[in-house]
Amino acid sequence: MSEHWRDNNAIALLINGEEFYTSVFEAIAQAREEVLIETFILRDDKVGSQLQEVLTAAAARGVRVEVLVDGYGSAELSPQTLHDLSVAGVRVLAFDPSKPMLGMRTNLFRRLHRKIVVVDGEIGFVGGINFCADHLGDFGPMAKQDYAVQVRGPIVADLHRASLALMDQTSRVKREPKPWLTERVPLQPDSARARMLLSIRDNNEHTNDIEAHYLKAIEGARERVLIANAYFFPGYRLLRALRNAARRGVKVTLILQGMPDMPLVRLCSRLLYNYLLRDGVVIREYTTRPLHGKVALVDQRWSTVGSSNLDPLSLSLNLEANLVIDDAAFNERLYDHLSQLAEQECKSITLQRVLRGYWWRAPLIFLSFHFLRHFPAWIGLLPAHSPRLKPWTTVNETAEPGNALNPGKSL
Template structure:
């Protein structure tokens, strides 16, 4: 039995109020209410900004805020969102919403590995007081850009938080915003303005207080993944929490292709008697993500890990809860999948919470999803799946390994 891994390396801060939100049915109303109450600023980042159905309500809230004088900044990913529709750009510009596109995609740009570094996190900070973080895009739960209308809602989570992590989010978003502005200015040959923007980014970073009020409340941390100083923080947080598990691990992850360390950690936990349950994507969404993950299932099932495939709709969650009923409950909600694009390339953000009530809330929702909408996978059925499917699985896995090698990473 391996010794428990310490968790103290994460800077948990006290005094937080963190609320779990499931799906856009809970997320959008809370987000819009805070946007409508905003007095001076809204910082917003998302991978996908789609105005179909209820997605339009978020765009409208941002426009209303800008029209009454709130400083509204919106950053979207150039691949996830694609070209921003002219009608929305015009409405934003007229209202005063500031819009930037992270790493716009050209016809051949995705052939370059550096273009695979996407802005995948979903963050919003309102008036430097309230933060939203999770896996939910601006995308109606009953609509998918590639598959059209959905019969059942997408399964996903976010959190609404108050406390010291809000300032950490605001500072990080501010730095990225000014760096994006500087890159834009250099491309436009506005060199003096680019220098000014970089100085603004440095000033924003230096202004961070990095302090927490010593008051009662939840202990929480905000973890970023980027390609500079925070390359492996989210993965290491998972590894430490899994290594410390005593009773139960439940992970719900949309695109699940863990690297060697994560796979071994889950196998070791299961072999030492921890109940390990995975709720994973059960519906075909993308070739690579669907097939490349399956070759790793065999070793997990053999070790006693239970795998449930979510069937009613697309599973998009990136959450985990460990020892929810134990002495040291741990939970995380964020944007990071447990696969190489998230853990090696993309900008991600996860909130980690050490609180019994929060952990139990997430635990109950995940158990309900597994029991009511999850299809358990048996080892015998997995090993006897059709030859064609096994071939596709191994082809996709080989392609994924090749792509990882091209980026110069090991996984």
């Protein structure tokens, strides 16, 4: 881990799309020089349309606007949207775009899963929320529960550098963030003096940084560990750290999916329940809506918010970004929210319930567990491609109605 801690940052927790989109769109509406966006999913729905509107208006004011989307997660973007953004002066890049093979997307692994927004090098957003309508409450019963943070201060410079580096803009003159402008986008922080660092996961020099921060925090925990994670299937070391923490008297609580958006992923998580419950780990399944969050806290100061799940894809293959925060006020804010969620909107998972029928499921659990644990290593034998970016408007400049990556076809 080579990241640097930054002191004196303001930070505010943003819960779900309602808070996140309002804050991001307001910041972009007041942008004067530059807007950088990284996202896994951008869709042609009402959220995507609102984003397109504020980006188009910003570009019309002379603001440099660049958007980097994942070629797999955002493959359904229409050629019309890409054309309109290009005409407006918005530069849209795709991470590892590939055409479908036999109608199927094959570029599944090593995705750009980061969600970062930087406005004028002064305001930053990091979290797990994509730009699509299923993060809004009015989407229906499958609306996702998710989290992000808005930050100001020295940490924004790290976000700015990380995004520019990934967008292959190293030839630019490097710029430092300007002093805070208090009249712009008022921020009501949960803490005004937070210490934090940006931790990324890539396939080059930072292959396990985010997992290492989790391990260090959990291994040093004395009172409490509370993790809310959508897709939970971590490695042996992290599982052992959670069990060992519970054994030494730390209150370890996991909030996991109870209403899954991907049933197979939930099944994988449940393979671990017996292993964790028998040593005192508390497991709660969130049942109000699909949990999509990637947040955690340890003791009274350590917490993290970002894009990384605790599963093989995020920990071993994808490009991810988390903020690690050392701050008592923010830790308490997140703890109060997650505790309320656990008590009021989750069901408890007991060891007795998990052991029902365990005798016939044990061989399946054993085989599935070890297959999934070794899966990243097998995929890792494939070439770890460096970021392959393409201007998507160039890729699709002759596109006809249909799919943006493969004109004329729908995915």
